[in-house]
Amino acid sequence: MASLGRPSNNPTSSSPNPIWTSSIMQISLQEIAANAIQARRRIRHHIYKTPLIPARRIGHDQDAKVLFKAENFQLTGSFKIRGALSKLSSPSAQGPLITASSGNHGIGASFAARVLAKNLTVVLPETVVQTKLENIKSFGVDVILHGAETGLAERHAQQLASSGSYTYISPYNDAEVIAGQGTIGLEILEQLDEIDNIFISMGGGGLLSGVGSVLKSFSPKTKIYGVSASNSKALAASLMAGHVVETDHFPTLAEAVAGGIDQNTITLPLANAVVDYVIECNEAEILRFVKALAAQENIIVEGSAALALAGFNKVAEKLTGQTSVILLCGGNVDHDYIPKVVCS
Missing domain, CATH: 3.40.50.1100 (Rossmann fold)
Known part of the structure; x- marks a missing residue:
């Protein structure tokens, strides 16, 4: 198991944006990781330690080991x-x-x-x-x-x-909120001996920053993939620009990660420090993997969770023999979601 002692002093890896021009980061990855340990002590009696489930079929064709961190089974249905x-x-x-x-x-x-x-x-x-x-x-x-x-x-x-x-x-632009999301990373490190890659859906960046900070602090070789919906991609576009930018927001199956980000959000420099690759997926790709999870894995999730798997699929052929975690961030769906989306 990965040690959860003192965070590494060199957690960063290659950035998706080499022209990053932000001023000094307001909080370090190591501080987020340390805060995540403290947050876990405060919240552990109120939440589930969610399972890390090996895929039944997904990834087998590419000879890739895939596991689902099932936050869709969390107490309130999401991380x-x-x-x-x-x-x-x-x-x-x-x-x-x-x-x-x-x-x-x-x-x-x-x-x-x-x-x-x-x-x-x-x-x-x-x-x-x-x-x-x-x-x-x-x-x-x-x-x-x-x-x-x-x-x-x-x-x-x-x-x-x-x-x-x-x-x-703030739902994302807050160090304590980010640290709370980082407790997912602590659990994964306890549940898995080694993790080569993790795929995380990108919204405001709290989940990506929290889990990424923990993994880069304690498992710096792990590659972090941020996956963005094409119809609402404020964080992805901001990472490319090197500063917060406004983007158009269109309806998306991944509605849980839709919307803009604050001009002063601490998640942007944190995401820039932890993310190795950014992947963008369209609505057809998200829908495909909502259905794939239901049909192949017997798991019903929101579009925001299927988004992470859609991102994995785009690079799966490059991950032969590697262990990849897909973070299924939520499963709160409406009453007509299954007949209209899953079974359509």
């Missing part, structure tokens, strides 16, 4: 509960809180607010999946619907917080 619990259990989460979400972070934060007795308001886009909306409301938090996509909901939550009535909790 987001980890970051939410990490943040809401930290000293900085005081007073009435407000956050924004496409759905899964809202579920995780609402769960955390209930178990930690916090006052929380969740701002969601008007396009939120109905099942996710109902789940969030079931925890008794206040809900506001605003905007056609998650980035607009985030800006509205930030504006409300600027009045001084709330403390804003």
Whole structure:
């Protein structure tokens, strides 16, 4: 097993963006990794240690060993509960809180607010999946619907917080949230002797930054693949530009990773430091692997989780004999998702 002692002093690997021009990173990979260990102690009694499941069929044709880190089986149906619990259990989460979400972070934060007795308001886009909306409301938090996509909901939550009535909790641009997501990396290192590659869907970058920081700190040879949806690729485009850029956002099956990123997000320099390769996938590719996971692996996931597998498929022939982890980030689907998407 990989040692979980002191993080490596040289965790970085080749960057996808050699012209990166950001100023000094606001927090180091080693600090995120150390914070992840602390976060795990705070949240471990409230979450599941999710399984690392060997693929039945996927990867066999390429002679590649594939395992699924099944956060779709997490207590709230996605990894987001980890970051939410990490943040809401930290000293900085005081007073009435407000956050924004496409759905899964809202579920995780609402769960955390209930178990930690916090006052929380969740701002969601008007396009939120109905099942996710109902789940969030079931925890008794206040809900506001605003905007056609998650980035607009985030800006509205930030504006409300600027009045001084709330403390804003970012779904990704927060060191404690990122550290919480990093606990997935700690689990993987305990579950697997060696990991050559990991494929992680890219949204705001909290999951990528957290898991990537842990793996690059304790297993620096592991290659990190960030996978972006073509229809909403703010982080991928920003990595290529070397700074935050605005992109158009179109409807995507990977709605859980859709939306823009903050101008000052700490996830951009962190992602730049940990990501070895960025892969972009279109809607047809995402749909193909939603169906492949159901048909070949008996696993129902969101499009955002299938996105990571679609990215793996694009480079699978180059990974012969290697061990690759596909991070299935969520499985919260609407009532008609199976007949309309999986079985269409």
